[in-house]
Amino acid sequence: xxxxxxxxxxxxxxxPLVIGLPLLAAVFCLLVSNSRWSARFSILFASxxxxxxxxxxxxxxxxxxxxxxxxxxxxxxxxxDLVLDGFSVILLFATTIVVLCVTTYSAAYFKTPQQTSRxxxxxxxxxxxxxxxxxxxxxxxxxxxxxxxxxxxxxLVALAGNVSAITAALRYALVGLLxxxxxxxxxxxxxxxYGTLDLALLSQTVQGTPITWAAxxxxxxxxxxxxxxxxxxFWLPPAHAGAPAPxxxxxxxxxxxxxxxxxxxxWLDVCSPAASADALNLLGFFGACAIFxxxxxxxxxxxxKLLVAYSTVAQLGxxxxxxxxxxxxxxxxxxxxxxxxxxxxxxxxFAKAAMFMAAGSIQLACxxxxxxxxxxxxxxxxxxxxxxxIAGASLIGLPPTGGFIAKWxxxxxxxxxxxxxxxxxxxxxxxxxxxxxxxxxxxAFTARQGEQSSSGGPTHPIPQTMMACGFMLAIATVALxxxxxxxxxxxxxxxxxxxxxxxxxx
Amino acid sequence: xxxDLIYCTTGIGLFALGLYGVLFVAHILRxxxxxxxxxxxxxxxxxxxxxxxxxxxxxxHAMVLxxxxxxxxxxxxxxxxxxxxxxxQITQQGESK
Numbered sequence: 275x276x277x278x279x280x281x282x283x284x285x286x287x288x289x290p291l292v293i294g295l296p297l298l299a300a301v302f303c304l305l306v307s308n309s310r311w312s313a314r315f316s317i318l319f320a321s322x323x324x325x326x327x328x329x330x331x332x333x334x335x336x337x338x339x340x341x342x343x344x345x346x347x348x349x350x351x352x353x354x355d356l357v358l359d360g361f362s363v364i365l366l367f368a369t370t371i372v373v374l375c376v377t378t379y380s381a382a383y384f385k386t387p388q389q390t391s392r393x394x395x396x397x398x399x400x401x402x403x404x405x406x407x408x409x410x411x412x413x414x415x416x417x418x419x420x421x422x423x424x425x426x427x428x429x430l431v432a433l434a435g436n437v438s439a440i441t442a443a444l445r446y447a448l449v450g451l452l453x454x455x456x457x458x459x460x461x462x463x464x465x466x467x468y469g470t471l472d473l474a475l476l477s478q479t480v481q482g483t484p485i486t487w488a489a490x491x492x493x494x495x496x497x498x499x500x501x502x503x504x505x506x507x508f509w510l511p512p513a514h515a516g517a518p519a520p521x522x523x524x525x526x527x528x529x530x531x532x533x534x535x536x537x538x539x540x541w542l543d544v545c546s547p548a549a550s551a552d553a554l555n556l557l558g559f560f561g562a563c564a565i566f567x568x569x570x571x572x573x574x575x576x577x578x579k580l581l582v583a584y585s586t587v588a589q590l591g592x593x594x595x596x597x598x599x600x601x602x603x604x605x606x607x608x609x610x611x612x613x614x615x616x617x618x619x620x621x622x623x624f625a626k627a628a629m630f631m632a633a634g635s636i637q638l639a640c641x642x643x644x645x646x647x648x649x650x651x652x653x654x655x656x657x658x659x660x661x662x663x664i665a666g667a668s669l670i671g672l673p674p675t676g677g678f679i680a681k682w683x684x685x686x687x688x689x690x691x692x693x694x695x696x697x698x699x700x701x702x703x704x705x706x707x708x709x710x711x712x713x714x715x716x717x718a719f720t721a722r723q724g725e726q727s728s729s730g731g732p733t734h735p736i737p738q739t740m741m742a743c744g745f746m747l748a749i750a751t752v753a754l755x756x757x758x759x760x761x762x763x764x765x766x767x768x769x770x771x772x773x774x775x776x777x778x779x780x
Numbered sequence: 781x782x783x784d785l786i787y788c789t790t791g792i793g794l795f796a797l798g799l800y801g802v803l804f805v806a807h808i809l810r811x812x813x814x815x816x817x818x819x820x821x822x823x824x825x826x827x828x829x830x831x832x833x834x835x836x837x838x839x840x841h842a843m844v845l846x847x848x849x850x851x852x853x854x855x856x857x858x859x860x861x862x863x864x865x866x867x868x869q870i871t872q873q874g875e876s877k
Binding site: 352414418421424425428429432437440441443444447448450451452454455458459462463465466471 | 788795798799802808811812815818819821822825826829839840843846847850853854857858861862864865868869872
């Protein structure tokens with residue numbers, strides 16, 4: 275690879291490209307507005323996007339340190355910096371793979387010209403927002419990225435076109451706007467107190483003063499609304515279940531993770547002097563409640579997509595175990611917990627996207643997705659049910675999937691930090707997930723008794739590419755289980771105290 | 781200094797007022813107006829921050845400009861969704877009669 279310095283500087287110029295390319299694609303799809311060309315271009319574009327991100331991934335590991343890129347050559351206090359470290363690169367990786375599969379899936383899923391002409395520009399805008407959120411090293415830039423994500427996902431949910439989906443989208447929009455305003459107020463207070471927006475500079479100057487507590491509280495409430503942690507999760511199930519299947523996949527797999535990522539950044543790094551152990555434990559407690567309530571609601575759900583959406587509420591609960599596990603147990607236990615949670619984010623992103631794609635294929639083929647009528651669906655939808663089963667195995671945390679490794683790492687860090695009660699939560703959560711996954715699978719594999727009691731065979735043939743995309747992601751969750759070392763090697767780069775102590779590279 | 785503080789507390793007050801409106805008022809248009817009032821509260825706090833010992837700091841101004849653009853886009857999207865739901869409900873009622 276030559277001298278590391280040269281590799282670093284050349285590959286670093288890809289960083290603005292990672293945000294700029296999806297924006298370019300959005301504009302292109304808006305101008306072309308020809309559905310067939312938009313779809314073809316988008317698949318090509320998603321492939322290029324994947325290649326660029328993979329290049330960034332490999333050169334980041336070669337350089338072995340955190341990257342800072344000064345946009346336009348302006349320095350940190352005035353200009354806006356892009357920051358890439360172990361945590362953000364893992365999220366960027368998950369985004370890229372899911373975006374590639376969802377793009378290919380959507381090219382086959384959307385049929386009417388009206389839907390396609392609206393879908394593609396919004397979709398690429400969403401991707402640009404996600405990439406911007408993961409790369410941004412500036413508190414206000416994060417706000418802009420979160421708003422781009424929020425507004426484009428609301429419009430994508432409304433694309434489903436029925437009254438219930440649009441009502442869910444409106445509620446989602448109000449929650450999103452409220453969440454961003456709370457976040458912005460917190461950022462305004464931080465700026466007032468410390469006079470900078472750059473996360474690295476903030477993390478060096480922030481102290482545990484009342485104004486920091488107020489700012490952190492506002493930022494947390496805003497981001498918890500967007501991440502849908504238990505008491506604030508009310509908007510998620512209707513929005514994620516009502517959206518078109520590829521949109522649901524992206525929303526559950528990626529969009530809620532973006533706000534979680536920002537939240538983790540603020541609690542563990544930027545405002546860490548203001549984070550008390552009690553508050554961190556409280557976040558973990560809500561996470562545990564979310565696991566149980568999400569599983570319970572998923573067991574009672576009537577529709578398949580609603581079941582998958584409640585499963586997202588439960589799985590998001592696991593992510594919040596990060597906070598109590600890192601609380602006051604030293605950086606070694608902390609970074610192990612963050613590694614586990616980053617791994618869980620990737621495993622869940624793949625599994626949940628695959629699951630929504632399978633559910634979407636079943637819904638499109640049968641014309642309904644009521645769970646009670648899915649009896650014997652495996653006879654005409656074998657691949658989709660198989661995809662659902664593998665993704666479900668990952669959500670439960672069965673071995674050879676990525677979910678198993680993630681839960682294993684999470685259990686390990688719970689043992690290391692000496693908090694046995696979280697072990698019970700993690701194990702019970704896996705058990706309850708098994709109940710709702712097997713509830714669907716048992717029905718799907720049960721032979722139909724009366725020929726006409728439920729509906730007949732598939733009323734609509736569905737494109738092979740749709741099934742293939744879901745299947746590929748399901749394979750990816752298994753591959754993740756076998757390649758744990760590869761992904762974990764990125765966690766060595768820098769996770770806790772990500773930004774502190776990084777200097778701009780020459 | 782005191783002027784700065786007046787603006788700041790007014791901003792926080794508007795923010796809280798808007799928050800109350802979003803949470804406790806049922807009508808959707810009122811909720812939207814409340815969100816905009818909250819937004820103005822945040823902008824006021826930012827603008828009050830811009831004045832440092834007589835020197836004007838341009839960064840909060842840029843933030844407020846961006847914030848206004850985002851608020852306009854968000855409000856427009858919400859209004860479009862509201863009108864859309866309203867029209868569909870009217871057609872559904874017409875069909876059921």
